[in-house]
Amino acid sequence: DAGVTQSPTHLIKTRGQHVTLRCSPISGHKSVSWYQQVLGQGPQFIFQYYEKEERGRGNFPDRFSARQFPNYSSELNVNALLLGDSALYLCASSLGAGTNQPQHFGDGTRLSIL
Amino acid sequence: EDQVTQSPEALRLQEGESSSLNCSYTVSGLRGLFWYRQDPGKGPEFLFTLYSAGEEKEKERLKATLTKKESFLHITAPKPEDSATYLCAVRNYGQNFVFGPGTRLSVLP
Numbered sequence: 769d770a771g772v773t774q775s776p777t778h779l780i781k782t783r784g785q786h787v788t789l790r791c792s793p794i795s796g797h798k799s800v801s802w803y804q805q806v807l808g809q810g811p812q813f814i815f816q817y818y819e820k821e822e823r824g825r826g827n828f829p830d831r832f833s834a835r836q837f838p839n840y841s842s843e844l845n846v847n848a849l850l851l852g853d854s855a856l857y858l859c860a861s862s863l864g865a866g867t868n869q870p871q872h873f874g875d876g877t878r879l880s881i882l
Numbered sequence: 883e884d885q886v887t888q889s890p891e892a893l894r895l896q897e898g899e900s901s902s903l904n905c906s907y908t909v910s911g912l913r914g915l916f917w918y919r920q921d922p923g924k925g926p927e928f929l930f931t932l933y934s935a936g937e938e939k940e941k942e943r944l945k946a947t948l949t950k951k952e953s954f955l956h957i958t959a960p961k962p963e964d965s966a967t968y969l970c971a972v973r974n975y976g977q978n979f980v981f982g983p984g985t986r987l988s989v990l991p
Contacts, residue, residue: 772925801979810886810969810981811926824978858925868914868933871979873925 770795772861772874780880781849789844789877793861799823800842801871802834803858811858817842818864854881884909884974886982894988895960903955903985905970913973915953917946920967920984929968960989 773792781787793800799818803811816824817836836842840861846853856878860871889904907915914933918926930939932948939946943964945956955968967984974980 803981808983810971810983811979813978813980816978824976826978860925868931868973870914870916870928870931872928873918875923875925 772859772872774859774874774877776877777875778878780882782882783849783851785849786845786847787849787879789857791842791844791859791874793840793842794872797861797863798840799862799864800836800840801860802842802844803860805856805858805876814844849881851881854879884972884980886970886972886980888970888982888985890985891983892986892988894990897961897989897991898959900956900958900960902957903968903987905953905955905982906951907953907972909972909974909980911975913975915948916971916973916979917953917955918969918971920969926969957987962989962991965989
């Protein structure tokens with residue numbers, strides 16, 4: 769079975785631009801979470817979605833937004849990009865939002881801001 | 883505020899030299915402690931979930947244990963292919979995951 773897939777794998781943008789990152793969860797998984805991982809640090813939680821509704825939000829500015837579609841895939845949008853937004857953006861899926869099931873991660877989108 | 887710290891930051895071992903990684907946590911209601919392995923350029927790969935103090939899980943050369951304030955990942959007779967960053971995460975009552983900064987493990991042949 770396919771794991772979590774993310775696209776694109778790499779992306780280069782300039783300051784002030786907008787970006788959309790995409791994620792397809794493991795088949796049967798209904799919850800998707802997004803994380804930002806800066807080099808040398810652990811992943812930092814941005815959003816969790818379950819059944820198309822936002823279930824959690826981390827400490828990120830309103831420039832970050834996300835949504836989940838009826839097929840459980842998800843998009844992360846970032847507006848007015850800053851140099852500090854350069855990072856690996858990870859998507860993780862799990863069976864549900866209220867279970868103790870582990871999250872399974874994709875290989876991420878490497879975003880570089882020039 | 884929920885917090886996870888890991889030590890050491892980096893660890894170099896000779897092949898076959900056993901050691902342990904530490905994960906210390908403060909969390910508002912632990913709903914699970916998770917260990918992941920992350921290779922360069924890849925996403926974290928799930929290893930173990932621990933739910934209550936005293937619990938232990940094993941997989942090949944890895945064994946994870948949990949107390950009320952910390953978890954240990956014991957690596958027995960490591961091989962070069964065990965080289966990776968090992969991440970610890972806790973899940974709180976809000977169902978969110980909080981990750982530690984990781985331990986970078988290098989196993990030399």
